Amino acid sequence: MRAIEKREVPVGSVRRWLEPGPVVLVSSHWRGRSNVMTLGWHTVMEFTPSLVGCVIAASNYSFELVRRSGQCVINLPTVELLDVVVRVGNTSGAEIDKFSTFGLTAEPALAVEAPAIAECHAHFECRLFDDALVERYNFFIFEVVRARVAATPEHPRTVHYLGEGRFMVAGEILDRRALFRPEML
Amino acid sequence: MRAIEKREVPVGSVRRWLEPGPVVLVSSHWRGRSNVMTLGWHTVMEFTPSLVGCVIAASNYSFELVRRSGQCVINLPTVELLDVVVRVGNTSGAEIDKFSTFGLTAEPALAVEAPAIAECHAHFECRLFDDALVERYNFFIFEVVRARVAATPEHPRTVHYLGEGRFMVAGEILDRRALFRPEML
Structure with a gap:
């Protein structure tokens, strides 16, 4: 694994990477403690502000x-x-330091104290925007405040969780721009 | 296009098909009018009850x-x-009947009045569970009350929207069950 160079992209463009539904790694930091968790329950919610909703179960150390x-x-x-x-x-930050255990490099983010993970293709730095559904559903609405993405590959081979230990890997790209109304692009 | 035979599956299993982040077709019905829309902003939120959150912009006829x-x-x-x-x-139900225009077959659902689309791989019948965030974010939390899925293929080639008219097609399947703790499967 190696650290990957990134360039900054507009925060309104994050649907490009999150809407396809990949598994993501959510990193966090509070009072000297950092952690990282695997998360598959998220959705884009708005372009401006750039909002993403995520379910982080209360049983997670990251919560x-x-x-x-x-x-x-x-x-x-x-x-x-x-x-x-x-x-x-499959491990808990309450028991191990996942960064050192799994060889992940925590690097400083631009706008938040939570670290970015250097080996990933992209980082979306988030601030909590609305916690109205945190108590009832563990559902956090974040605003993406800075976004950095690797220049290549254009289409990263993301992984998408199917449950039961199986993953789908991002496949072929199909272009249907010709069928879109211009204002829908 | 042809209608596809389905079998019923437990509603708690829908993450298998929705968590990977596919584009879905949402069908609806109210007072004699039916419609279908394309939707990419959704997330699984809970297993029991089986909850799915979806953003349906208020500008859509389906809203x-x-x-x-x-x-x-x-x-x-x-x-x-x-x-x-x-x-x-790229069309509106305010102007056309999308079922007849695009050759989609509306078939009766089991538990809701909204029609299922026979040509699709799976149907998840939903009832609105919580509208707390509908006004603020157009975010509907649905409970899946019945679920039907085609027996084959085991891994449907779903499409995942990247924006700008491009789609990613579901690719290779990788099995990592051996790395999971049993209670995480």
């Missing part, structure tokens, strides 16, 4: 770090990181 | 049908339906 700090980084791993993604999802 | 009826069907199309998926997303 309190995210809730108390009001921040996180949504990192986008690719298939090369799949075994790490699974191991991160 | 009022879903809000007033409190029901919809989330249908899962595969790549064979991609051109129809795009055309459904």
Whole structure:
């Protein structure tokens, strides 16, 4: 695994990477403690402000770090990181330091205290925007405040969870721009 | 396009098809009017009850049908339906009957009045569970009350929207069950 160079992109463009539904690694930091969790329950909610909703179960060690700090980084791993993604999802930050255990590099984010994960394809730095559904559904609405993405590959081989330990890897790209009304693009 | 035979599956299993993040076709019905829309902003939220959150922009003709009826069907199309998926997303039910225009077959659902789309791989029949965030974010939380899925293929070639008229098609399947703790499967 290696650290990947990124360039900054507009926060309104994050649907490009999150709407296809990949598994992400959410990193967080609060009072000297950092953690990372694997997360598959998220959705884009708005372009401007750039909103993303995520379910972070209260049983996760990350839940309190995210809730108390009001921040996180949504990192986008690719298939090369799949075994790490699974191991991160099957261990708890209450017991181990997942960064050192799994060889992930925590690097400073631009606008939040939560670290970015250097080995991922993209980082979306988030601030808690609305916690109205946190108590009832563990559902956090974040605003993406900075976004950085690797220049290549254009189409990262993201992983998508099917349950029962199985993952789908992002496949072929099809272009249907010709069928769109211009204002829908 | 042809109608596809389905079998009923437990509603708690819908993450298998929705968590990977596919584009879905949401069908609705209210007071004699039916419609279908293309939707990419959704997330699984809970296993029991089986909850799915969806953003349905208020500008869509379907918004009022879903809000007033409190029901919809989330249908899962595969790549064979991609051109129809795009055309459904680029037209309005206020102007055309999308079922007849695009050759989609509306078939009765089991538990809701909204029709299922026979040509899709799966149908998830939904009732509105919580409208707390509908005003603020157009975010509907649905409970899946019945679920029907085609027996084959085991891994449908779903489509995942990247924005700008491009789609990713579901690719290779990787099994990492061996790395999971049993209680995580």
